[in-house]
Amino acid sequence: MISDLSPTALAGLPRRVTVYEVGPRDGLQNESQILDTELKAELIRRLFQAGFTRVEATSFVNPKSVPQLADAESVLKRLASSDLERVAALVPNQRGLDRALSCGVRHVAVFASATETFAQRNLNMSVDESIETFKPVVERALSEGLSVRGYLSMCFGDPWEGAVSAERVAVLAHRLFQLGCGELSIGDTIGVATPGQVVEVISAVLSVGVELQQLAMHFHDTYGQALANALASLQQGVTTIDASAGGLGGCPFARRATGNLASEDLLFQLNGLGIETGVDIRAVADASAWLVAELGRPSPSRVVGAILARGDQ
Amino acid sequence: MISDLSPTALAGLPRRVTVYEVGPRDGLQNESQILDTELKAELIRRLFQAGFTRVEATSFVNPKSVPQLADAESVLKRLASSDLERVAALVPNQRGLDRALSCGVRHVAVFASATETFAQRNLNMSVDESIETFKPVVERALSEGLSVRGYLSMCFGDPWEGAVSAERVAVLAHRLFQLGCGELSIGDTIGVATPGQVVEVISAVLSVGVELQQLAMHFHDTYGQALANALASLQQGVTTIDASAGGLGGCPFARRATGNLASEDLLFQLNGLGIETGVDIRAVADASAWLVAELGRPSPSRVVGAILARGDQ
Numbered sequence: 001m002i003s004d005l006s007p008t009a010l011a012g013l014p015r016r017v018t019v020y021e022v023g024p025r026d027g028l029q030n031e032s033q034i035l036d037t038e039l040k041a042e043l044i045r046r047l048f049q050a051g052f053t054r055v056e057a058t059s060f061v062n063p064k065s066v067p068q069l070a071d072a073e074s075v076l077k078r079l080a081s082s083d084l085e086r087v088a089a090l091v092p093n094q095r096g097l098d099r100a101l102s103c104g105v106r107h108v109a110v111f112a113s114a115t116e117t118f119a120q121r122n123l124n125m126s127v128d129e130s131i132e133t134f135k136p137v138v139e140r141a142l143s144e145g146l147s148v149r150g151y152l153s154m155c156f157g158d159p160w161e162g163a164v165s166a167e168r169v170a171v172l173a174h175r176l177f178q179l180g181c182g183e184l185s186i187g188d189t190i191g192v193a194t195p196g197q198v199v200e201v202i203s204a205v206l207s208v209g210v211e212l213q214q215l216a217m218h219f220h221d222t223y224g225q226a227l228a229n230a231l232a233s234l235q236q237g238v239t240t241i242d243a244s245a246g247g248l249g250g251c252p253f254a255r256r257a258t259g260n261l262a263s264e265d266l267l268f269q270l271n272g273l274g275i276e277t278g279v280d281i282r283a284v285a286d287a288s289a290w291l292v293a294e295l296g297r298p299s300p301s302r303v304v305g306a307i308l309a310r311g312d313q
Numbered sequence: 314m315i316s317d318l319s320p321t322a323l324a325g326l327p328r329r330v331t332v333y334e335v336g337p338r339d340g341l342q343n344e345s346q347i348l349d350t351e352l353k354a355e356l357i358r359r360l361f362q363a364g365f366t367r368v369e370a371t372s373f374v375n376p377k378s379v380p381q382l383a384d385a386e387s388v389l390k391r392l393a394s395s396d397l398e399r400v401a402a403l404v405p406n407q408r409g410l411d412r413a414l415s416c417g418v419r420h421v422a423v424f425a426s427a428t429e430t431f432a433q434r435n436l437n438m439s440v441d442e443s444i445e446t447f448k449p450v451v452e453r454a455l456s457e458g459l460s461v462r463g464y465l466s467m468c469f470g471d472p473w474e475g476a477v478s479a480e481r482v483a484v485l486a487h488r489l490f491q492l493g494c495g496e497l498s499i500g501d502t503i504g505v506a507t508p509g510q511v512v513e514v515i516s517a518v519l520s521v522g523v524e525l526q527q528l529a530m531h532f533h534d535t536y537g538q539a540l541a542n543a544l545a546s547l548q549q550g551v552t553t554i555d556a557s558a559g560g561l562g563g564c565p566f567a568r569r570a571t572g573n574l575a576s577e578d579l580l581f582q583l584n585g586l587g588i589e590t591g592v593d594i595r596a597v598a599d600a601s602a603w604l605v606a607e608l609g610r611p612s613p614s615r616v617v618g619a620i621l622a623r624g625d626q
Contacts, residue, residue, distance in 0.1 A: 010512050010545065194585025195544055199323050224578030224615030225585075228541040231508055232323065265537030272507025272538075302537030
């Protein structure tokens, strides 16, 4: 019977993976209660201490749109310079880039949508208009020596438009890549992807010239699929997976977008697979346990829940 | 770059999978509040209506050990004969088998542990003693024309003994198989497995002569790994995955064993992969939503949570 086994079933796994921590931005932006600036700064500090190399700290969007992140500058001012040079921040336009530059941020991200409806709701413009808007932003960021990540959201389905084709994702990924983004994050904003679709989309994106090491996958756990989709991504050789400490997250412009893949649940899998990350899972879980205690509610992360239930916190 | 892709990364998936529903037994046995007998019967009815071919309905253990399942006979009496002939029930010994036979049950299961500590705690005997105890039970069940499933728990780690070797699992699986069990369920009782270990254990069990179609995998979601482990199992060609409606579950003898893999979350993945199950995910989620409303708490299933949050329940 051993011959029935495919010995390559878990082949293709990378030796080392970057867990790109989005908790302070993607995790907190949907919190209805405005959090204390120092709490946000302390979360970022704890995450760097846990070993993350990149922490997405905030977003320089219009404070009226996302009041939770209106204190972006104040949060960053509280960080040590060694942390500040490693944070990333979202910049939707030139004004956002101005703010990021004035804070000393070295890593920025622009964010486009794979669907027209979400582009209108999230950015108040068409997909084409958003990419035109990003073009000079990316150019200036690159000329200032910054690294630029491009997000593409709703890549696996959209609450208004339904299915999204892998070809459309690939075409838009290519356009973001052509703008000069050094890394692309392909997002399942509403958490509807399953592993076959993940393989299909990765294949499509790689086919337009994006290199594996330029690709990040970003999953939400709305339907419990995030970690299995991460596994399917790893089997394709993907080396960067976005995740959020404690599984916090959502999107104020997409009600059905619930928590991100929890960093701890991903790290548990990566540790079990012997894949290096440089991140201490226990330190991340401790940071999440501290944060949810501050927020006064349970953590969506199974690992954090299990550690707290065990009482060895 | 397309050449870097492994086209076989999701190869090996079966076309059809049996989701073996353990909710009424594994899901409810750990509930501290004793549930109404009719509620249990109604849950079983709803699950069969949703399309499951096998529902593990109860356990004929000593009522003093598991008071929640003390009404096993009364639950089964409330079922239509078409449902009764499809339920499965746990039988720890001859007395349990007597009770199952007197109810008209046609599918029974014995349950052994891969570790000595859990055997002592769960069964109050050594692993060898438990297998000796099961031997005449399985023989008699088979002579009565029943089908017999064998559970092997703690196959990926044990809270007292730590790591469990794949070789030990294979040897014990072989012994259960030699007793005459037609199906073996390999359990990650405390939810610590990761996909590489899953592939290793499946490989080991198949190497001792167990056929793929006789193998079921049973995951708990304590650390959020259950669905990714199910995916790894499917990639090995496994055709039966145990799951619990709404992700309820645990084990009264292993405090750290929290919820089972949620049937709905598994079905969402299987549907997305185009794998047939014959089960209506919406009907299962409706049953789970009804049950958690009766229990007065949220569902651990992400799918059930998402459906309820969307308000289209």
